[in-house]
Amino acid sequence: MIDAYFNEILKDINATIANYIKGNVKELYEASYYLFQAGGKRLRPLMLVASSDLVGGERIRAILAGSAVEVLHTFTLIHDDIMDQDTLRRGMPTVHVKYGVPMAILAGDLLHAKAFQILNDALSGMESNLITKAFRIFTDAILVISEGQALDMQFEDRKSISEGEYLDMINRKTAKLFSASTALGALIGKASDDVVKKLEDFGLLLGISFQIVDDILGLTANEEELGKPLYSDIREGKKTILVIKALEMANEEEKRIILQNLGNRNASKEELKQTADIIKKYSLNYAYELADNYYKQALDKLDSIEWKNELAGKALKYIAEFTVKRRK
Secondary structure, three states, X not given: OHHHHHHHHHHHHHHHHHHHOOOOOHHHHHHHHHHHHHOOOXXXXXXXXXXXXXXXXXXXXXXXXXXXXXXXXXXXXXXXXXXXXXOEEOOEEOHHXXXXXXXXXXXXXXXXXXXXXXXXXXXXXXXHHHHHHHHHHHHHXXXXXXXXXXXXXXXXXXXXXXXXXXXXXXXXXXHHHHHHHHHHHHHHOOOOHHHHHHHHHXXXXXXXXXXXXXXXXXXXXXXXXXXXXXXXXXXXXXXXXXXXXXXXXXXXXXXXXXXXXXXXXXXXXXXXXXXXXXXXXXXXHHHHHHHHXXXXXXXXXXXXXXXXXXXXXXXXXXXXXXXXXXXX
């Protein structure tokens, strides 16, 4: 039953995005639509629509708003891949590899504008105060995501990052769009301020858990499962919670190996694997426990809300469980 629920939403989301991302400048729109054809989990729009359903919102508005969030998310992926010089995304060449950096930047810019266009259509005809709140949530998310991306890049040049700094960074870079999705869903459903806040908190906590698990998979999944080069986080010098914990606990020789290969784009596969093995030895269980803790806090927020739609509530719980169970 939950699969059918998700499939119905996904069908509408995908059709909506395809309808909006088209135009006469052929290569620009091909580059802009390219990543949508590669699939993707569509977690954020699923969460938005389910949050709206949970409080009795209008499905058509939620589908449009969910599409806006997914278009915005894809914009961030295109620019993120350019900054990280990644060559694969979802198992396909990244947009800048296929179409060149200038066209990829333009594709990202177009998606940024399209996201606002779709959200505007989603909110058309609603009370002015709700429209204002919705656009504030959306624009705040973009600002905070940009801050998170900047922090992530700055961390690559620093030898030492605290756990608190890491959590603040992923809160901004990843979790903020999760919380914006659930808050927008509740707002479109005209939920009370208290329910909007609880669903916003649910999305934020789940987004933190999601990113921690994503960082784990960067060391434990294979390249096909990741959809990007294995150990790319190490090669790019990402200061994940696993790296932070390993540097706290490793012996001097192990620390030397980690620091020698972290951010070294010329490191061999053998050196990257050796580094990953050291990191996992000290930090894997800790990272899983941390992700589980945020997952449980997220469920507490969800359970504190009165559900108007039982299936939507079960769907949100399913998404939460998927977030922490995707262990390869």
